[in-house]
Amino acid sequence: xxxxxxxxxxxxxxxxSKTQKVxxxxxxxxxxxxxxxxxxxYGTDRFETPPxxxxxxxxxxxVVTIEEDSxxxxxxSEFFFQSSGTGNMxxxxxxxxxxxxxxxxxxxxxxxxxDLGQSVIWGYTPGYADNxxxxxxxxxxxxxxxxGSGLSRFLPLGKPIDAKALxxxxxxxxxxxxxxxxxxxxxLAEQAELNLPSGSTVIETGGMKTYxxxxxxxxxxxxxxxxxxxxxxxxxxxxxxAELLSQAYATGGKWFRTVxxxxxxxRNPDNPEExxxxxxxxxxxxxxxxxxxxxxFILTGDRGVMDKKGRFQVLGRWNPKDLRGCxxxxxxx
Amino acid sequence: xxxxxxRITILLQAIENWLKPDxxxxxxxxxxxxxxxxxxxPDIKHAILALKDSLNxxxxxxxxxxxxxxxxxxxxxxxxxxxxxxxxxxxxxxxxALAVLLSGARYTGKxxxxxxxxxxxFLNEVKKTSGWSSIDVQWAHRLxxxxxxxxxxxxxxxxxxxxxxxxxxxxxxxxAKPATRYLIxxxxxxxxxxxxxxKRSMEDLTEAIFRYGGKGCRSVAIVVAPWPLDxxxxxxxxxxxxxxxxxxxHQKPPPRLRYRFAYNKAIERPQAWLDxxxxxEGGLEMDQDFICYWVQGDEQKVAELAxxxxxxxxxxxxTHPDITIPGFEGRTEFLSDAQRPPIFWKPDxxxxxxxxARGRD
Numbered sequence: 174x175x176x177x178x179x180x181x182x183x184x185x186x187x188x189x190s191k192t193q194k195v196x197x198x199x200x201x202x203x204x205x206x207x208x209x210x211x212x213x214x215y216g217t218d219r220f221e222t223p224p225x226x227x228x229x230x231x232x233x234x235x236v237v238t239i240e241e242d243s244x245x246x247x248x249x250s251e252f253f254f255q256s257s258g259t260g261n262m263x264x265x266x267x268x269x270x271x272x273x274x275x276x277x278x279x280x281x282x283x284x285x286x287x288d289l290g291q292s293v294i295w296g297y298t299p300g301y302a303d304n305x306x307x308x309x310x311x312x313x314x315x316x317x318x319x320x321g322s323g324l325s326r327f328l329p330l331g332k333p334i335d336a337k338a339l340x341x342x343x344x345x346x347x348x349x350x351x352x353x354x355x356x357x358x359x360x361l362a363e364q365a366e367l368n369l370p371s372g373s374t375v376i377e378t379g380g381m382k383t384y385x386x387x388x389x390x391x392x393x394x395x396x397x398x399x400x401x402x403x404x405x406x407x408x409x410x411x412x413x414x415a416e417l418l419s420q421a422y423a424t425g426g427k428w429f430r431t432v433x434x435x436x437x438x439x440r441n442p443d444n445p446e447e448x449x450x451x452x453x454x455x456x457x458x459x460x461x462x463x464x465x466x467x468x469x470f471i472l473t474g475d476r477g478v479m480d481k482k483g484r485f486q487v488l489g490r491w492n493p494k495d496l497r498g499c500x501x502x503x504x505x506x
Numbered sequence: 507x508x509x510x511x512x513r514i515t516i517l518l519q520a521i522e523n524w525l526k527p528d529x530x531x532x533x534x535x536x537x538x539x540x541x542x543x544x545x546x547x548p549d550i551k552h553a554i555l556a557l558k559d560s561l562n563x564x565x566x567x568x569x570x571x572x573x574x575x576x577x578x579x580x581x582x583x584x585x586x587x588x589x590x591x592x593x594x595x596x597x598x599x600x601x602x603a604l605a606v607l608l609s610g611a612r613y614t615g616k617x618x619x620x621x622x623x624x625x626x627x628f629l630n631e632v633k634k635t636s637g638w639s640s641i642d643v644q645w646a647h648r649l650x651x652x653x654x655x656x657x658x659x660x661x662x663x664x665x666x667x668x669x670x671x672x673x674x675x676x677x678x679x680x681x682a683k684p685a686t687r688y689l690i691x692x693x694x695x696x697x698x699x700x701x702x703x704x705k706r707s708m709e710d711l712t713e714a715i716f717r718y719g720g721k722g723c724r725s726v727a728i729v730v731a732p733w734p735l736d737x738x739x740x741x742x743x744x745x746x747x748x749x750x751x752x753x754x755x756h757q758k759p760p761p762r763l764r765y766r767f768a769y770n771k772a773i774e775r776p777q778a779w780l781d782x783x784x785x786x787e788g789g790l791e792m793d794q795d796f797i798c799y800w801v802q803g804d805e806q807k808v809a810e811l812a813x814x815x816x817x818x819x820x821x822x823x824x825t826h827p828d829i830t831i832p833g834f835e836g837r838t839e840f841l842s843d844a845q846r847p848p849i850f851w852k853p854d855x856x857x858x859x860x861x862x863a864r865g866r867d
Binding site: 213226 | 767771772791
């Protein structure tokens with residue numbers, strides 16, 4: 174059995190070689206992905222760029238890559254992340270067969286962008302006990318635990334930030350990182366006028382659509398900077414989801430960068446096998462090698478654009494326009 | 507503008523002239539539409555024959571009666587109406603143009619670049635008559651050519667996303683007045699309830715789905731039937747092949763349709779891959795063309811799906827008058843009429859003639 178930790182996070186192997194190994198493994202041991210590839214005419218003999226499985230598969234099927242004949246085949250955990258949703262909404266379920274690999278991806282990824290040891294993490298999200306299957310809550314909890322210092326914690330929901338706690342962070346000499354969903358952070362900022370200590374970072378994790386009204390990311394960042402008394406470049410964004418075990422970060426500005434074991438491509442919505450050139454708008458495709466035990470090749474439902482450096486922007490949800498009927502945009506007619 | 511009766515008489519004469527086999531203008535328009543790749547010949551032929559069957563004196567009188575024009579004497583004389591025609595099907599704008607002319611209003615059309623030749627041949631026939639002069643009937647292929655022509659009513663097809671753009675263009679080219687009334691079509695698809703598998707019903711269903719490549723709002727995008735797709739797949743495929751032999755699908759789907767096929771395979775969703783079209787059971791995402799969704803269910807299921815579809819739904823079709831769809835009593839249509847509707851059919855449930863002449867439906 175392969176040591177996937179070693180392969181996924183290897184600094185010696187290049188991304189293409191890792192991708193080849195992951196593709197071969199998932200093609201062989203993930204029946205959902207294998208059927209998908211075969212229907213598109215892919216196989217181990219036709220590799221090229223692995224086809225991207227629509228993210229909806231996590232709602233419609235059990236997307237797992239497990240060596241059934243291996244000794245540990247029946248020892249995989251049934252721990253899973255679930256996308257947020259209400260009522261009868263169909264939600265994604267991402268079975269995480271190796272939680273230690275997720276932990277490594279999360280922590281190595283975070284340390285790629287931030288100095289976790291010198292940080293105090295505050296999470297403004299619902300608690301873990303109430304949301305054991307939220308990947309965001311799990312991530313923030315893990316960062317809180319790993320940051321140590323005793324100052325990191327979940328903030329109580331619906332209450333303003335405690336001034337004493339702020340002073341304690343300032344006195345510790347560590348940098349505060351405040352994590353939360355976009356709409357939650359705006360609510361928090363509106364609860365009391367306050368200034369976070371200088372050098373603090375606010376990381377929003379998206380979720381603008383569920384706010385009282387839809388706002389742009391630029392407007393969101395402006396309001397967060399104003400609300401928390403920080404400079405605009407201190408408001409960062411995280412791009413992650415229940416279906417991915419790695420995250421991308423925009424550390425000041427609108428361009429996201431990925432961790433080394435994750436790559437993004439922009440796909441032609443009419444032909445998801447086609448990778449679009451820089452600055453063309455399309456659907457965001459992701460190769461997340463940390464998804465080794467589910468599927469690493471994902472076509473998201475997000476609209477995005479990429480620059481020549483491999484950084485990308487998230488422009489919202491992909492909204493198909495070519496519905497049948499007389500629907501037309503006048504400028505396109 | 508002439509009286510309603512005179513308008514009917516003159517329009518019938520114009521229609522007769524337009525549809526004469528020796529009308530070289532129409533013939534040329536058909537040839538150009540085919541040779542330049544806008545539509546297939548069988549689809550144009552079907553559209554014209556469907557109009558021919560539905561255009562006669564009785565039908566027009568029935569339409570104006572239904573609209574209350576005969577009794578009330580109300581019409582839209584003196585009003586300017588702008589039609590921003592769609593071009594997804596051959597002559598899809600014909601009904602709107604005819605309604606404007608019947609209503610007595612002045613017609614201005616923005617002809618779709620996707621169907622540039624066919625409708626103008628009819629409008630030219632109208633202009634040749636004594637009933638309408640050049641300023642009563644005019645059209646252009648570009649909206650900016652109509653700049654400054656302010657209208658009392660504007661008709662267009664749109665969606666939640668496209669409406670702001672269209673309104674912006676109307677503002678830019680100064681085409682509206684403060685009190686201009688708008689009629690915006692939002693319907694995209696129709697639902698059929700198939701409760702029996704006799705030859706006639708299967709043929710009607712095939713045409714309702716596959717005519718015009720499924721691009722019309724009257725096209726069936728959801729079939730509700732008591733049986734799963736797998737049990738009718740082979741039989742249905744025979745009907746589809748027979749239809750395509752005579753009516754080859756003109757527009758080919760983008761590669762993402764094959765992607766959907768692969769996805770369905772991946773999640774083991776029942777489906778039928780038809781090369782240029784896909785039938786799939788369930789998974790009603792309604793996010794791309796060339797897919798028809800099959801749902802196993804009864805009349806109640808039809809009602810449920812229709813309610814969920816909201817203003818995207820055009821029509822609910824049935825195969826027999828005895829069938830009742832709860833909540834849709836008196837509002838269902840026959841499956842056989844899906845692609846050959848009467849001239850007075852109601853896009854989005856709106857009687858366009860009544861809307862033009864009386865300000866409401």
